[in-house]
Amino acid sequence: MHGIKVNERITGTRPIEALSTAIIGLLCTASAADDQAADLEATFPLDTPVLVTDIRKAIGQAGTGGTLKPALEAIADQCSPVLVVVRVAEGDDPEENDTKLIGTVDAQNTYTGMQAFLAAQTQLGFSPRILVAPGLDTQPVTTALLPIARSLRGIVYAQGEGENVADALTYADNFSDRELMLIWPRFAHEFLGDTIARAAGLRAKIDQEIGWHKTLSNVAVSGITGLDRDIGFDLLGGDNDAQTLNAAGITTLIRRDGFRFWGNRTMSDEPLFAFESAVRTAQVLKDEIAAGLAWAQDKPLTRVLVNDIVETIRARFRRLIAQGRLIGGDAWYDPALNSDGDLAAGRLTVDFDFTPAAPLEGLTINQRITDRYYASFSDLVAA
Secondary structure, three states: OOOOOOOOOOOOOOOOOOOOOOOEEEEOEEEEHHHHHHHHHHOOOOHEEEEEOOOHHHHHHHOEEHHHHHHHHHHHOOOOOOOEOOOOOOOHHHHHHHHHOOOEOOOOOOOHHHHHHHHHHHOOOOOOOOOOOOOOOOHHHHHHHHHHHHHOEEEEEHHHHOOOOOHHHHHHHHOOOOOOEOOOOOOOOOOOOOHHHHHHHHHHHHHOOOOOOOOOOOOOOOOOOOEEOOOOOOOOOOOOOHHHHHOOOOEEEEOOEEEEEEEEEEOOOOOHHHHHHHHHHHHHHHHHHHHOOHHOOOOOOOOHHHHHHHHHHHHHHHHHHOOEEEEEEEEEEEEOOHHHHHHHOOOOOOOEEEEEOOOOOOOOOOOOOOHHOOOOOHHHHOO
Protein backbone atom coordinates (compact mmCIF):
# COMPACT_ATOMS: atom_id res chain seq x y z
CA MET A 1 0.00 0.00 0.00
CA HIS A 2 1.25 3.47 -0.88
CA GLY A 3 -0.58 5.84 1.45
CA ILE A 4 -2.12 6.00 4.89
CA LYS A 5 -4.20 3.23 6.44
CA VAL A 6 -6.38 4.11 9.43
CA ASN A 7 -7.32 1.32 11.85
CA GLU A 8 -10.29 1.84 14.12
CA ARG A 9 -9.61 0.91 17.73
CA ILE A 10 -12.56 0.89 20.10
CA THR A 11 -11.50 1.52 23.69
CA GLY A 12 -12.94 3.19 26.76
CA THR A 13 -15.71 2.33 29.17
CA ARG A 14 -19.03 0.80 28.15
CA PRO A 15 -22.40 1.47 29.78
CA ILE A 16 -23.73 -1.22 32.10
CA GLU A 17 -27.46 -1.57 31.52
CA ALA A 18 -29.99 -1.80 34.35
CA LEU A 19 -31.28 -5.26 35.17
CA SER A 20 -35.00 -6.01 35.04
CA THR A 21 -35.81 -7.32 38.52
CA ALA A 22 -39.63 -7.04 38.55
CA ILE A 23 -40.13 -10.50 37.01
CA ILE A 24 -42.23 -12.88 39.08
CA GLY A 25 -41.75 -16.64 38.97
CA LEU A 26 -45.14 -18.12 39.86
CA LEU A 27 -45.39 -21.82 40.71
CA CYS A 28 -49.02 -22.90 40.66
CA THR A 29 -51.74 -25.43 39.93
CA ALA A 30 -54.79 -24.85 37.77
CA SER A 31 -57.80 -26.69 36.39
CA ALA A 32 -60.74 -25.73 34.22
CA ALA A 33 -64.16 -26.98 33.20
CA ASP A 34 -64.30 -29.27 30.17
CA ASP A 35 -65.17 -26.46 27.77
CA GLN A 36 -62.15 -24.43 28.91
CA ALA A 37 -59.64 -27.20 29.60
CA ALA A 38 -58.14 -27.15 26.11
CA ASP A 39 -57.50 -23.39 26.32
CA LEU A 40 -55.84 -23.80 29.73
CA GLU A 41 -53.64 -26.65 28.49
CA ALA A 42 -52.60 -24.68 25.43
CA THR A 43 -51.84 -21.50 27.35
CA PHE A 44 -50.25 -23.04 30.44
CA PRO A 45 -48.91 -26.49 29.55
CA LEU A 46 -47.74 -28.53 32.52
CA ASP A 47 -44.15 -28.23 33.76
CA THR A 48 -43.34 -25.54 31.20
CA PRO A 49 -42.21 -21.96 31.84
CA VAL A 50 -44.74 -19.62 30.23
CA LEU A 51 -44.13 -15.92 29.74
CA VAL A 52 -47.02 -13.66 30.78
CA THR A 53 -46.86 -10.02 29.73
CA ASP A 54 -50.59 -9.27 29.95
CA ILE A 55 -51.77 -10.36 33.38
CA ARG A 56 -55.43 -9.43 32.77
CA LYS A 57 -55.57 -11.63 29.70
CA ALA A 58 -53.85 -14.44 31.62
CA ILE A 59 -56.49 -14.29 34.35
CA GLY A 60 -59.15 -15.06 31.74
CA GLN A 61 -57.17 -18.09 30.56
CA ALA A 62 -56.26 -19.43 34.01
CA GLY A 63 -59.26 -21.68 34.60
CA THR A 64 -61.25 -21.65 37.81
CA GLY A 65 -59.59 -24.35 39.92
CA GLY A 66 -56.21 -24.43 41.62
CA THR A 67 -54.03 -21.51 42.66
CA LEU A 68 -53.21 -19.83 39.35
CA LYS A 69 -56.24 -17.59 38.93
CA PRO A 70 -56.49 -16.24 42.50
CA ALA A 71 -52.73 -15.69 42.59
CA LEU A 72 -52.83 -13.69 39.35
CA GLU A 73 -55.77 -11.66 40.65
CA ALA A 74 -53.91 -10.81 43.87
CA ILE A 75 -50.79 -9.82 41.93
CA ALA A 76 -52.82 -7.72 39.49
CA ASP A 77 -54.24 -5.73 42.43
CA GLN A 78 -50.71 -4.39 42.96
CA CYS A 79 -49.30 -3.92 39.45
CA SER A 80 -48.98 -5.42 35.96
CA PRO A 81 -45.63 -7.20 35.98
CA VAL A 82 -43.97 -9.70 33.70
CA LEU A 83 -44.37 -13.25 35.00
CA VAL A 84 -42.88 -16.65 34.30
CA VAL A 85 -45.63 -19.14 35.19
CA VAL A 86 -44.99 -22.83 35.78
CA ARG A 87 -48.15 -24.91 36.17
CA VAL A 88 -47.89 -28.26 37.90
CA ALA A 89 -50.42 -31.09 38.08
CA GLU A 90 -52.05 -31.57 41.47
CA GLY A 91 -51.07 -34.68 43.42
CA ASP A 92 -53.47 -37.12 45.06
CA ASP A 93 -52.18 -36.26 48.54
CA PRO A 94 -49.99 -33.55 50.12
CA GLU A 95 -46.79 -35.58 49.77
CA GLU A 96 -47.36 -36.24 46.08
CA ASN A 97 -48.33 -32.61 45.60
CA ASP A 98 -45.00 -31.49 47.07
CA THR A 99 -43.13 -33.98 44.89
CA LYS A 100 -44.78 -32.66 41.72
CA LEU A 101 -44.14 -29.05 42.74
CA ILE A 102 -40.47 -29.70 43.47
CA GLY A 103 -40.02 -31.60 40.20
CA THR A 104 -36.90 -33.14 38.71
CA VAL A 105 -34.37 -32.90 35.89
CA ASP A 106 -34.48 -36.31 34.18
CA ALA A 107 -31.94 -38.17 32.04
CA GLN A 108 -33.24 -36.41 28.91
CA ASN A 109 -32.60 -33.04 30.58
CA THR A 110 -36.32 -32.35 30.86
CA TYR A 111 -37.18 -29.96 33.68
CA THR A 112 -40.39 -30.47 35.66
CA GLY A 113 -42.02 -28.63 38.55
CA MET A 114 -40.12 -25.67 39.95
CA GLN A 115 -36.98 -26.85 38.14
CA ALA A 116 -38.56 -25.40 34.99
CA PHE A 117 -37.72 -21.91 36.29
CA LEU A 118 -34.09 -22.76 35.51
CA ALA A 119 -34.97 -23.17 31.83
CA ALA A 120 -36.84 -19.86 31.57
CA GLN A 121 -33.86 -17.80 30.41
CA THR A 122 -33.02 -20.09 27.50
CA GLN A 123 -36.63 -20.73 26.52
CA LEU A 124 -38.14 -17.29 27.08
CA GLY A 125 -35.27 -14.84 27.40
CA PHE A 126 -36.47 -13.87 30.89
CA SER A 127 -35.24 -15.01 34.28
CA PRO A 128 -37.61 -14.74 37.26
CA ARG A 129 -36.29 -12.85 40.27
CA ILE A 130 -39.28 -12.94 42.61
CA LEU A 131 -40.13 -16.59 43.30
CA VAL A 132 -43.40 -17.63 44.94
CA ALA A 133 -45.70 -20.63 45.25
CA PRO A 134 -48.81 -19.02 46.78
CA GLY A 135 -50.93 -21.47 48.74
CA LEU A 136 -48.49 -24.29 47.98
CA ASP A 137 -45.38 -23.17 49.90
CA THR A 138 -45.10 -25.96 52.44
CA GLN A 139 -41.79 -26.36 54.21
CA PRO A 140 -40.49 -28.95 51.68
CA VAL A 141 -41.54 -26.76 48.74
CA THR A 142 -39.98 -23.61 50.21
CA THR A 143 -36.80 -25.47 51.07
CA ALA A 144 -36.50 -26.84 47.52
CA LEU A 145 -37.20 -23.44 45.97
CA LEU A 146 -34.27 -21.77 47.75
CA PRO A 147 -31.42 -23.39 45.73
CA ILE A 148 -33.26 -22.36 42.57
CA ALA A 149 -33.45 -18.80 43.88
CA ARG A 150 -29.70 -18.87 44.50
CA SER A 151 -29.07 -20.08 40.95
CA LEU A 152 -31.31 -17.38 39.49
CA ARG A 153 -30.11 -14.73 41.93
CA GLY A 154 -33.66 -14.20 43.05
CA ILE A 155 -35.52 -14.13 46.35
CA VAL A 156 -38.32 -16.33 47.69
CA TYR A 157 -41.33 -14.94 49.55
CA ALA A 158 -43.03 -17.69 51.56
CA GLN A 159 -45.74 -18.10 54.15
CA GLY A 160 -44.75 -18.68 57.76
CA GLU A 161 -46.73 -21.34 59.58
CA GLY A 162 -48.26 -21.55 63.04
CA GLU A 163 -51.30 -20.67 65.08
CA ASN A 164 -49.51 -18.08 67.17
CA VAL A 165 -46.30 -16.06 67.39
CA ALA A 166 -44.44 -18.82 69.21
CA ASP A 167 -45.32 -21.31 66.46
CA ALA A 168 -44.18 -18.87 63.78
CA LEU A 169 -40.84 -18.40 65.54
CA THR A 170 -40.38 -22.17 65.77
CA TYR A 171 -41.17 -22.57 62.07
CA ALA A 172 -38.66 -19.86 61.16
CA ASP A 173 -35.90 -21.86 62.86
CA ASN A 174 -36.04 -24.25 59.89
CA PHE A 175 -34.38 -21.67 57.64
CA SER A 176 -31.14 -19.70 57.48
CA ASP A 177 -31.19 -18.51 53.87
CA ARG A 178 -30.59 -14.97 52.71
CA GLU A 179 -32.78 -15.68 49.65
CA LEU A 180 -35.88 -16.12 51.85
CA MET A 181 -38.29 -13.57 53.29
CA LEU A 182 -40.75 -15.34 55.58
CA ILE A 183 -44.14 -13.69 56.17
CA TRP A 184 -46.61 -14.35 59.02
CA PRO A 185 -49.59 -14.28 59.53
CA ARG A 186 -51.97 -14.06 56.53
CA PHE A 187 -54.34 -11.49 55.16
CA ALA A 188 -57.97 -12.48 55.69
CA HIS A 189 -58.85 -14.20 52.41
CA GLU A 190 -60.29 -17.56 51.44
CA PHE A 191 -57.31 -18.19 49.13
CA LEU A 192 -54.51 -19.25 51.48
CA GLY A 193 -51.85 -18.01 49.09
CA ASP A 194 -53.29 -14.50 48.85
CA THR A 195 -50.69 -12.94 51.18
CA ILE A 196 -47.69 -14.29 49.27
CA ALA A 197 -49.19 -13.44 45.88
CA ARG A 198 -49.72 -9.86 47.04
CA ALA A 199 -46.16 -9.76 48.40
CA ALA A 200 -44.86 -10.77 44.96
CA GLY A 201 -47.03 -8.18 43.23
CA LEU A 202 -45.99 -5.44 45.64
CA ARG A 203 -42.32 -6.40 45.31
CA ALA A 204 -42.61 -6.04 41.53
CA LYS A 205 -44.42 -2.70 41.94
CA ILE A 206 -41.70 -1.34 44.22
CA ASP A 207 -39.04 -2.45 41.75
CA GLN A 208 -40.88 -0.69 38.93
CA GLU A 209 -41.64 2.56 40.75
CA ILE A 210 -38.82 2.96 43.31
CA GLY A 211 -36.16 0.32 42.79
CA TRP A 212 -34.71 -2.91 44.10
CA HIS A 213 -32.97 -1.01 46.91
CA LYS A 214 -36.31 -0.36 48.70
CA THR A 215 -37.52 -3.18 50.94
CA LEU A 216 -41.05 -4.61 50.96
CA SER A 217 -41.81 -3.04 54.31
CA ASN A 218 -44.19 -0.15 55.03
CA VAL A 219 -45.80 0.17 51.60
CA ALA A 220 -49.59 0.01 51.36
CA VAL A 221 -50.97 -3.24 49.94
CA SER A 222 -54.03 -3.00 47.69
CA GLY A 223 -57.16 -5.13 47.96
CA ILE A 224 -56.99 -6.06 51.65
CA THR A 225 -59.91 -6.12 54.10
CA GLY A 226 -58.22 -7.51 57.21
CA LEU A 227 -55.83 -9.95 58.85
CA ASP A 228 -56.60 -13.56 59.70
CA ARG A 229 -55.64 -12.92 63.36
CA ASP A 230 -54.72 -10.12 65.73
CA ILE A 231 -51.16 -8.78 65.72
CA GLY A 232 -49.95 -6.46 68.43
CA PHE A 233 -48.21 -3.41 66.98
CA ASP A 234 -46.98 -0.06 68.25
CA LEU A 235 -45.05 2.37 66.05
CA LEU A 236 -43.15 3.53 69.13
CA GLY A 237 -41.78 0.03 69.66
CA GLY A 238 -41.83 -1.81 72.96
CA ASP A 239 -42.71 -5.43 73.51
CA ASN A 240 -45.37 -6.50 71.01
CA ASP A 241 -46.01 -9.17 68.40
CA ALA A 242 -44.64 -7.20 65.45
CA GLN A 243 -41.44 -6.37 67.31
CA THR A 244 -40.94 -10.01 68.36
CA LEU A 245 -41.49 -11.32 64.84
CA ASN A 246 -39.21 -8.73 63.23
CA ALA A 247 -36.47 -9.48 65.75
CA ALA A 248 -36.57 -13.08 64.51
CA GLY A 249 -36.32 -11.97 60.88
CA ILE A 250 -40.00 -12.60 60.13
CA THR A 251 -41.96 -9.98 58.19
CA THR A 252 -45.41 -9.45 59.66
CA LEU A 253 -48.61 -7.62 58.69
CA ILE A 254 -49.95 -4.42 60.23
CA ARG A 255 -52.79 -1.98 59.75
CA ARG A 256 -51.65 1.63 59.66
CA ASP A 257 -53.03 3.92 56.96
CA GLY A 258 -54.07 0.75 55.19
CA PHE A 259 -52.56 -2.71 55.43
CA ARG A 260 -48.82 -3.14 55.08
CA PHE A 261 -46.02 -5.65 55.30
CA TRP A 262 -43.80 -4.75 58.24
CA GLY A 263 -40.22 -6.02 58.29
CA ASN A 264 -37.04 -5.62 56.28
CA ARG A 265 -35.19 -8.83 57.00
CA THR A 266 -34.46 -12.14 55.35
CA MET A 267 -33.78 -15.41 57.15
CA SER A 268 -30.04 -15.01 56.56
CA ASP A 269 -27.63 -16.33 59.19
CA GLU A 270 -25.03 -13.87 57.82
CA PRO A 271 -25.58 -10.42 59.39
CA LEU A 272 -24.24 -8.61 56.30
CA PHE A 273 -27.22 -9.97 54.35
CA ALA A 274 -29.86 -9.55 57.03
CA PHE A 275 -31.71 -6.87 55.06
CA GLU A 276 -33.70 -7.74 51.96
CA SER A 277 -32.19 -4.68 50.27
CA ALA A 278 -28.62 -5.91 50.87
CA VAL A 279 -29.42 -9.30 49.34
CA ARG A 280 -31.03 -7.83 46.26
CA THR A 281 -28.29 -5.22 45.82
CA ALA A 282 -25.65 -7.97 45.80
CA GLN A 283 -27.67 -10.02 43.33
CA VAL A 284 -28.27 -7.11 40.97
CA LEU A 285 -24.65 -5.95 40.99
CA LYS A 286 -23.40 -9.46 40.29
CA ASP A 287 -25.64 -9.85 37.24
CA GLU A 288 -25.37 -6.30 35.94
CA ILE A 289 -21.59 -6.20 36.09
CA ALA A 290 -21.17 -9.64 34.55
CA ALA A 291 -23.53 -8.81 31.69
CA GLY A 292 -22.05 -5.35 31.29
CA LEU A 293 -18.54 -6.75 30.83
CA ALA A 294 -19.40 -9.39 28.23
CA TRP A 295 -17.82 -7.11 25.59
CA ALA A 296 -14.42 -7.57 27.26
CA GLN A 297 -14.43 -11.35 27.04
CA ASP A 298 -11.74 -12.71 24.67
CA LYS A 299 -10.27 -9.29 23.88
CA PRO A 300 -6.46 -8.98 24.09
CA LEU A 301 -5.48 -8.71 27.75
CA THR A 302 -3.68 -5.38 27.77
CA ARG A 303 -3.28 -2.53 30.22
CA VAL A 304 -5.90 -0.58 28.28
CA LEU A 305 -8.44 -3.40 28.62
CA VAL A 306 -7.88 -3.71 32.37
CA ASN A 307 -8.36 0.03 32.84
CA ASP A 308 -11.50 -0.03 30.71
CA ILE A 309 -12.97 -2.86 32.81
CA VAL A 310 -12.26 -1.09 36.08
CA GLU A 311 -13.63 2.22 34.85
CA THR A 312 -16.75 0.55 33.44
CA ILE A 313 -17.58 -0.81 36.89
CA ARG A 314 -16.81 2.50 38.56
CA ALA A 315 -19.05 4.35 36.11
CA ARG A 316 -21.96 2.06 37.00
CA PHE A 317 -21.35 2.64 40.69
CA ARG A 318 -21.35 6.41 40.19
CA ARG A 319 -24.72 6.23 38.48
CA LEU A 320 -26.24 4.00 41.17
CA ILE A 321 -24.93 6.30 43.91
CA ALA A 322 -26.41 9.33 42.14
CA GLN A 323 -29.75 7.50 41.94
CA GLY A 324 -29.67 6.78 45.68
CA ARG A 325 -29.59 3.02 45.12
CA LEU A 326 -26.09 2.56 46.53
CA ILE A 327 -24.17 4.28 49.30
CA GLY A 328 -20.77 3.68 47.76
CA GLY A 329 -18.67 1.33 45.69
CA ASP A 330 -15.31 1.02 43.98
CA ALA A 331 -13.39 -1.32 41.66
CA TRP A 332 -9.64 -1.89 41.36
CA TYR A 333 -6.87 -4.05 39.97
CA ASP A 334 -4.81 -5.85 42.65
CA PRO A 335 -1.36 -6.98 41.43
CA ALA A 336 -1.17 -9.51 44.27
CA LEU A 337 -4.12 -11.40 42.76
CA ASN A 338 -2.77 -11.34 39.20
CA SER A 339 0.45 -13.29 38.83
CA ASP A 340 2.47 -13.28 35.63
CA GLY A 341 1.41 -16.86 35.00
CA ASP A 342 -2.29 -16.10 35.39
CA LEU A 343 -2.12 -13.09 33.12
CA ALA A 344 -0.15 -15.02 30.50
CA ALA A 345 -2.82 -17.74 30.68
CA GLY A 346 -5.54 -15.17 30.03
CA ARG A 347 -6.85 -15.02 33.59
CA LEU A 348 -7.60 -11.62 35.12
CA THR A 349 -8.99 -10.77 38.58
CA VAL A 350 -10.66 -7.44 39.29
CA ASP A 351 -12.02 -6.61 42.75
CA PHE A 352 -14.97 -4.43 43.67
CA ASP A 353 -16.75 -3.61 46.89
CA PHE A 354 -20.00 -1.83 47.66
CA THR A 355 -22.16 -0.54 50.48
CA PRO A 356 -25.89 -1.15 50.03
CA ALA A 357 -28.49 1.33 51.25
CA ALA A 358 -29.80 0.03 54.56
CA PRO A 359 -33.45 0.68 55.41
CA LEU A 360 -34.16 3.11 58.24
CA GLU A 361 -35.34 0.37 60.58
CA GLY A 362 -34.93 2.16 63.90
CA LEU A 363 -35.43 5.89 64.36
CA THR A 364 -34.59 7.49 67.72
CA ILE A 365 -36.02 10.92 68.52
CA ASN A 366 -34.86 12.56 71.76
CA GLN A 367 -37.63 14.35 73.63
CA ARG A 368 -36.75 16.84 76.37
CA ILE A 369 -38.86 18.94 78.67
CA THR A 370 -37.49 22.39 79.51
CA ASP A 371 -38.55 25.75 80.96
CA ARG A 372 -36.15 27.79 78.82
CA TYR A 373 -38.86 29.04 76.50
CA TYR A 374 -40.33 30.99 79.44
CA ALA A 375 -37.22 33.19 79.48
CA SER A 376 -38.81 35.69 77.09
CA PHE A 377 -42.37 35.10 78.25
CA SER A 378 -42.82 38.59 79.77
CA ASP A 379 -41.73 40.23 76.52
CA LEU A 380 -44.24 38.14 74.60
CA VAL A 381 -47.05 39.14 76.96
CA ALA A 382 -46.10 42.82 76.71
CA ALA A 383 -46.07 42.61 72.95
